[in-house]
Every structure is written in C-alpha cells, then in structure tokens.
Amino acid sequence: MVHTTPLPLQSIHMEDGLIRRMQQLVRDQVLPYQWRALHDEVEGVAKSHCVENFRIAAGDSTGEYYGMIFQDSDLYKWLEATAYCLAVSPDPELEAHADEACELIRRAQGSDGYLNTYYTVQEPQGRFTTLQQGHELYCAGHFFEAAAAYYTATGKRSILDTACRFADYLTRVFGDNEGQNHGYPGHQVVEVGLLRLYAVTGNAAYRDLAKHFIDIRGREPSYFAWEREQPGYKDIFHEDVLLEPTYAQTHARPVDQQVAVGHSVRALYMYAAMADLAALTEDPALTEACERLYRSLTQRRMYVTGAVGSTAVGESITTDYDLPNDSAYGESCASVALMMFARRMTILTGEGEYYDSVERAFFNQVLGGIALSGKAFYYVGALEIDPERCAANPGLRHVKPDRQKWFDVACCPTNIARTIMSIGGYAFGLSDGTLMVHIPMSCDIDHENVALSIRTGYPYGEKLAVTARRDGQRIALRWTDFAPILRLTVNGRETPLKREHGYVRLPTLMAGDVAEATYDLTPRMVSVHPSVACDVGKATVMRGPVVYCAEQADNGPGVGRLAMDSEARFTESLAFCGHEVVALRTQGYRAQWPNEAELYAFRPPVWQAAEVGLIPYALRNNRGTGEMRVFLNVLSCTDVHAK
C-alpha cells in the first residue's frame, strides 16, 4: 500500500480552463461578496452578524450575540478559502481583509486560549456543557483548518499561534484523565482540524486528541445522555431527531460502524478524520471501517451527482437505496465532506477509484452550488425541481428552486468557496516520486523534481497534453469508467495503456517531451440500481464526470413529460454560458394527453417525437426559475411506434 501525498497548492499554477475560471469567480466575486455578507453589508439577505459577534467578543463592540450558535465557522471557512487564493497569487486587498480577520479572531480569544464568540459573549459559564448541540468543537475544527491554511499560504504565524493556543487548551480540557471532560463533539470536524494542525506543527498532542475523540465516540454509557442530565445542560435546537444516537454517529464506536448513517456532514467529516488517522496509525481495523463506510455510502446511499442526504429531517442519510429525487437533501457541505473523505481514501490506500466520488461531488454538486454570478448558492441539491410543487407541497419546502443569496445557516457558501479554491490540492498527489493526476486540469506544476505543464479541456474537452519541463518526469493519469483514456501518445507515438490501481502510468518524460491522452467523453445514459424504485425505467446522462439535467429553459414546461430513447445518440454544442461547457441534445419523446379534463384514462399518453435538451446539472438555474430533472423516462422507439 503506497500512500499518496497531496501536492502543495503553491506548486500548482492554474492555466486557462474551467477550474481557473471558477477560481477567478471565487476570487473576484464570491469572496468579496461573502466578506460583505459576513459584515451584514449585503442588502436584502439573511443577517449574518458573524463578524460583529467577533467584534463583541473582542470588546470592539457591544450588543448581543446573533445568529446560529456555529456562526463563527462562516468566517473561518471564508478565511480558509482566502488562504487558498493567496497561496497561488497575491491579492493585497483580500490579504488585508484576511489579516484583519486573523487579528479580530486573535482578539476574540480568551486568555486561556478558548475561542468561541457565542459562549464568550452569551454564556461564559456554559463552555463545553452542551457538546452535543453547542458546536464549540465544530467551530474549532474549521478554525484549525483555516489557521493552518493561512499560515501555509502566507507564512504568517499569528493565526497559527492563535489556533495552537486554542488547541493546547483543548488538549488540557479533553481527555481520559480524571478531571478532564470525557466528551466529544456533537458535530464532528475538530478531528480533521486537529490533524491538519498536527501536519503543520508536528505537535503530536493534536493528533492524539483527534484520535481520542474518535476512540471514545460511541462508547457506552453515552456521554451525550449523561450530559443531558447535568445541571448546566441546555437544549438548544429542541429537535428530537438531534438526540438520536445515529444522528451524530454515536450509535457505535466509529471503528465498529457498519453503515453510513445520520447527519450527512457530521458522518463524512468523521469518516475523513478516520481515514486520516488510519493513514497515520496504519490501523487495519480503522482502514477496514473506512472502506466499509465508503462502500455503504457510495454503493447504496449516494446520489449520482455526488449528493448525500436523502431527507431534510436531520439533514440525514436514511437507508439503502432510498434516494428520492424531488425531496433529496444533498446539502452542498455534504458533498464537500464527501470529497474530503474520498480524497483521504486514496491517500490512505493509493487506489484511484475513490476519486470517482471526488469528481462526482465536485463537478456536479460543488460547482453547481454556486451561480454563474457568484452571488447565489444552493444549500440543497435536489435532483428534480418543479417550482410549483416546491411552493405548494410542504414536504418539499427545503427545496428552493433558485439559488439563495445567503442563509440563516450559511455553512455552504464558504464551504463551496474553500473547496473550489483548493481543488488543485485535490487534483494532484505524489506517490513515490510519481505525479498522480487524480483530476485533470490545466496548470503548470513546479514542485521539487516535478516541472511540467498540463493543458486540457477536461471535463468537457477530450484532450490532455503534458509537457515535461525537466527530465525524468514520472506521471500517472487516473483512469475512470466515466472517462476512460482511449489513446495515449508520447511525442506523437502511440503508447500502450496499462492500468494499475486506477491509474495509467506514462513513460518517463524528458524535458520537452509531450504526452497526449484522449479521454472518451461520449455522453452515455446512466441507469440506477433497480432497488432505487423511483428511478426504475429512467436514466440520466453523464459525459465524463458531468451529470446532465433537462431544464425548462431548453424544453419548455412539463420536463417530467420528456423521455429519452433507449438507443439515444447525443449531439453536442457549447452551452449557453459561453464556456467550453458542452450542452447536449437528443431526439426523444414528449408525452401528450389528448383530454386535459381527464386525470386518469384507460390509454397511455401519446409519445410524440421531441428534441430533448440537456445541460450540465451544475449549470442549472442560471436562466431563471424553472423545472429541472436529472432522471428522465427511457423509451425504446419500438415502444413508441407500437402505440
């Protein structure tokens, strides 16, 4: 088992292509917009008060805390996203904002290292008395990630020191010893954060605390049950579902957990930490648990788009093959968390297959979470939207047909931003000196002995070219089922394709050598395991990792009446947004109904020939409110002619 280690962001310089354009959007539009949102300077959107909470905690302002109890994390994720921006190119204005944020955070910290504006401002006596619902450790985790990222990007130690003071404080408060708090987070992520801090500082106490939180979770008697009986306990959210052991994955020890269950984001952040720990400790039982949970999720409980979470109640995963399209939850954060988990599985095992989930989640859910304007976001990733149903049926009230400008719970926008800005770190790894190209993207890479340029239109363009800028470049391209490599040449000469662990290794390139790969991006219909009853008789279309959908903007109202032909062929064109994004058309059918006054009839609808237009799911809802469907009915033409 060869671990793959990520490449530092600083070594990857994006060149023209989808990723660079999305990163430019984040840099130019999203982060400035979010900075203003966090300062309550965007009109007509849900009030954040996030920065103001820090100001109050720092003594710069007075007033009451406002917002969700985990509001701090929004600033942390913004800071993390900004760090990734600064890692690859300077931006004095953004850096000034970030430094201001770092300083504000530092000044909001207690003298003992504690840092949480809600408890500092509102309930100083309540620290860690409501671990199940209090989110202090959740905020801490995001802070540690942000601090590590900002230090790594800028070399500025101040925010890292602030983080270490807080982490040091946590190592004193939490542990198995008498007098220590024996609890663990209600919302996991501190484990990932502590391990990130460990990676940057080398302080083993942080690693050990992360391991401790995973080790003691799910032990009987339940800490959370005990906590609820204590005098200082305060029920914050008043929702019974939050108290169920599966909700926060306390139903069993993580290493013993059998299925992916409960609140999606908690689950996936925890699995990510487990994979990190498994790599650090080489614990086979933990590795096996990670693989088991990954299979449970991706083979039975994940949407084709990389969305996770089948119910709005508790924002949770439900059961095997329960993947309703219309009422899907599919929180954007859950797909970010899936990327974190799956990426670590490849780091842990060296196997490329896990990156299928990274690509699914990134190219569909995460990129789709943000409008082309950069100023509106999806929290929920439903696979079927009928605005009229969403308005009238309260079972769909969580599904907003349009991206929203901001949220009361605003976890997703900044999570999407930090993921887009750090995608280079996801895309490339080093394994025993070989550059592993997990996700193709156009960039120049310079890191130790690696010096090469990649140019590709992936995921929309079939071609990829690697030019070595130094001798001895060893490169492996990931090989996937949805975008298999058809052909590989070096300096124009055909090269045999040999797959190992989900990668195709190129011959070692000398300076000036050019290797070219051709991906098979033929649009193909995708069927779902028939235990997912709502998708039987239906299919969606993927082209590479990109999932397509039919929108009202291309097809008129009644998108649910469309069907594709079982032998459908697709024609490609540039999508409406003018990017190199590919839209599809196919000759299909539309159900007609002769008598509008009949709701039920003893004859099937008449299937009339109709062109079906499809666009990438990630680009949906950029042309106004309308119907949208990922899965369409499939008919054979004989079927239609027979009627």
Place this chain on the structure above:
Amino acid sequence: MVHTTPLPLQSIHMEDGLIRRMQQLVRDQVLPYQWRALHDEVEGVAKSHCVENFRIAAGDSTGEYYGMIFQDSDLYKWLEATAYCLAVSPDPELEAHADEACELIRRAQGSDGYLNTYYTVQEPQGRFTTLQQGHELYCAGHFFEAAAAYYTATGKRSILDTACRFADYLTRVFGDNEGQNHGYPGHQVVEVGLLRLYAVTGNAAYRDLAKHFIDIRGREPSYFAWEREQPGYKDIFHEDVLLEPTYAQTHARPVDQQVAVGHSVRALYMYAAMADLAALTEDPALTEACERLYRSLTQRRMYVTGAVGSTAVGESITTDYDLPNDSAYGESCASVALMMFARRMTILTGEGEYYDSVERAFFNQVLGGIALSGKAFYYVGALEIDPERCAANPGLRHVKPDRQKWFDVACCPTNIARTIMSIGGYAFGLSDGTLMVHIPMSCDIDHENVALSIRTGYPYGEKLAVTARRDGQRIALRWTDFAPILRLTVNGRETPLKREHGYVRLPTLMAGDVAEATYDLTPRMVSVHPSVACDVGKATVMRGPVVYCAEQADNGPGVGRLAMDSEARFTESLAFCGHEVVALRTQGYRAQWPNEAELYAFRPPVWQAAEVGLIPYALRNNRGTGEMRVFLNVLSCTDVHAK
C-alpha cells in the same frame, strides 16, 4: 335539472355480497371493538378517554379531560354508525350501548344547550373563543348527524331533542346581529350537521344557520385574524400551517373559491354543505362553485384510489397534478368526505358522473381503511409503501405500513364504520319515481311503490339481476366508464341501451319481470395525466371501480422492480381472502441488476420475464407487513427484446 333524493336506509335490506359482508364485519367486529376502544378497554392502543370525558362532563366521574380537543366526535360517529346498523336490523346489545351513549351525551349537555366535554370540563370560560382551532362546531356537526341518524333509525326522540337544544343554542349565539358571535367553524362539518337536522325537524333556523356559516366564511376582515387578537384566545395546536387562510378555506368566500385547497377533510365537508345548500336554494352561483371545486379536485388533485390530500403537513391538498405516491396523505376521512360531496352533486344535478368519485373512494380508500379483522385501520392512504423507507425516511413518517389498532387522532375508524353502514343510502336514489341505482349491490328494496330485488356480484361479478315484485317498477342503472354495461335483457330478451345523464333506463318492469345487466369488468391499465410526473411511464390496473396494487406477499421483495407489459392481459382468480374478490396475474417483467456493488451503471437493468400478481388495493396489508405499489412501470415487449 331533476334532483335525486336518497332512499331511506330502512327500505334497503342487504343480501349476500361484498357489502353485506363488510356491514356484518362492522356490526359484529368493528362497532363492538370501537365501543371498547372509546371506553379504553382495548389493551395496547392509544388511550381514547372519549367516554370518560363525557362522564366527567356529566358529573358521573371526576378527573381531567384527556385527548384531542375534538375527542367527542369519536363517540358521535360511533353512534351514527350504530344508528345505521339499527336502521336495518335490530341488535338489542348494540342498541343498549347506543342508548347509554345517548343518555350520557344528554347528561353532559349544559342547561343552556351547550355541549362539548373539553370546554365544559376544562375551560368553561373559553366557549367559542377559539373557533379556528377549538373544534366545538366540528363536534357539534358530527353530533347533529348522529342524532338525526339515531332518531331516524329508532324513532327515539331523546337524542334528537338534545341535538336541537344545542342547535337552538347555536342559533342564538351565532349570527349577523349585534351581540352575536360573528365567527364560523375552523373545521367545517357543522353546516352538514345542521342541514341534516333541518331535514329531520323542518326547523328552518338550522338551515339558515348553516347557510350563514357558508355565507360569512372568507369575508374580510378575517374573523380568525380578529379572534387571535382577543384576550381569551388560546393557540391550541401551535402549528403555523393551521393559520394560513387556505388551510380552513377562509381565503375567499366559498361561492368565489376557484380551486380545491387546504385541509382535505375541511374542504370536502364544506363543499358537501355547499352542494346541500345549492340544492335547497337553487342558487346558480353556488351550484357553479360546487362544480368548479369538484372539477378542480377530481380532474387535477385526486388520487386514482379516491384518496385526497398530497401532503401530511396540514393534511392538505396542495396544487394541480401534485400527487406523489409514496408521501401521499390520503386520509380515510377525506375520502369519506369526498363521497359525501360527490353524492350531493348527483342529488343536486341529477347527473350520475359524480358517483365515479363515490365508487373510487368507497371501494378503494374506505373499504381499504379497515383490516379484514375489523380491528385495524388506515388513517393514511399511501399509494406506495416500502416499510424500510417508511421507517428510515422521516418524510414518510406519516405512512404506517400496517393498519393501526387505534390513533391519538381517531377520526377515521368511526368515519369508515358510519360510511360502510350507510352505503345503502348512497347506493340508491329516487328521481321522479324512478329508482336510480348509483352503485349496484345485492339487496331487496321496499319503499313506497318500489318493490324489487337486486342480485349482483358487483364490483367483482359482472352480472346484475333485478326482479320486480310489484308492477310498474321504473329503474335506472348508472353507466360508468370503468364498468360500462355491455348488455341488458328483460326476461331474457335483449333491450337497447340508452344512456341519459349517466344512467341507463330499463323498460318499466311488471311484477315477476327479471332484468339482467352485464357489466364490462375487464381489467384495464390506467394511465395518469402526464403532468403528474411521478406516474409518467407507469400505470395501475382497474377492474370496474376497483384499483389494484402489487404486494410483496404475491411478488416477493422489490415490488418497485416490477413492470407490466404495455399489451398486458390479465388472468383472474379468487383472492386470498376467499371472498368473491378477484385477484389478477399478468405476464410482466422484473428488473435484474447484474452487479450489486454498482449503484450507477452505463447500461439499463435486465428486464426478465416475471409474473406480476395484483390484488385490490382495498385488501392490501392483510397478509403481513410488506411492500406495496399501485403504479408499476410499463414496458412494451419489443422494448424488452431489443435489449
């Protein structure tokens, strides 16, 4: 326009057949069981306390009121069902219970005529201060129906007098005059009850109060909004949805309402009262409103089973073509209410078509609401059940895979009982001296000049025979699309079929004449308007008015994997319950999936030939817990062979 008037129950003597057996079940099992449930004598079920509340109000017992604020109505509906039992055959034990109930109710009444155990026991100062949520008028309406039914059945005046005292009290309290309460019920049904009382007593004040409640509903400024601002107001249910104007149909004056919307039962009870009033007043605007609302409901917002209500939130109708199968609400009471409304539309207009809805609702939802044991009931009529999904997905938590023994809100069991026991009254009417057979059933009828015997296996048997027992019998049989009459003979001689207003008139029969009709009960696939997106590509099967479903008991697990052939033929057999009920089988398909580890694949499932077993939806869940679906995918065999 010829009004059709119902036939008195006493004149209809059921003979062997489905209806008599269901009525025997109600008489022998259901009503004694419900009597015990109302007395809290059934172990292991939700406590009712209903009778005990009356005892406390009557001063026979002490203690606190317990149960929903409308718990009284359960006893009233039980009494009404019992009245219908006694109308057609004596049962001393049942009558003794009923007399006991009547006496208890009488003694729970205030000296001023007021009657409601919750307010009498718990909040004597709160009378009519919370009309929107207090349900006093709802209970009153069910009481008036019960009292009228019991008086009509037994000739005993005591309970009628109690009802009139209460109704007289209401006529003093409510009205347009100064000093009177200007409100109207939050949950409609008092209008129907008052009109029933008017029909029995001839007291025009009751009719006028019913008309008043309909007339002032929806007027601006809103009474409910005003009420909420008063000092005595108490929010009972703390649910925002209950305050929405559409919820209780106060968004417009009833005569101006355009679409069927809001809480299903409230809506349909109100429409029933509107139809009653339209018949009494011959008000064309009200008649038009009834027809408009009927069309809105049955052409766009009603399930094929006669279920109504697409969401559990507010137990409500939602919007056009929003008819999800898995999360359907379809409260049994709503289908009872639909029967009440549709029946009145035929009474109002003389047109038979409205009875399509009566039959849909009765043979599928209402009969299906009760287990063959008589001791378990469905509140919710979902059209698709996967027990594992229901358990794991909170969006389906209202869908209980199994019928329940009792409920905290126990409106449905007694509502089903009263409807089954009074179905004879629905089935037959008199129009200008002609016996209108709205729903065929085996019985002997003796009423004024009508003296005849009907024998039929309908809805499962194709034959119907009418034997005249007196000269000059004029008879019309309802003609429907789902069970058209193929052939009609009188004394063996073919007779031409002439349809008028949804009926086929027989030649006038002389004593001893036998007319025989043959219904076309060929099982046929039923498709749904393709704006109901979840049913595109699917169909269900109807045989006459009976809707079929596929159950796990016949098909094994994975009922969602089944498909019917587009040219399906069906073989018939006696169903498992040994009744003359018909089960169906057809040669269809089952989706196989070669690789269990794949959730998504670039090839469709393999459709293997498989027999599909179907049973009447009403008989579902009588063989243990399992999957069930009304709508199945439809494939053409060419479709399958091509793959």
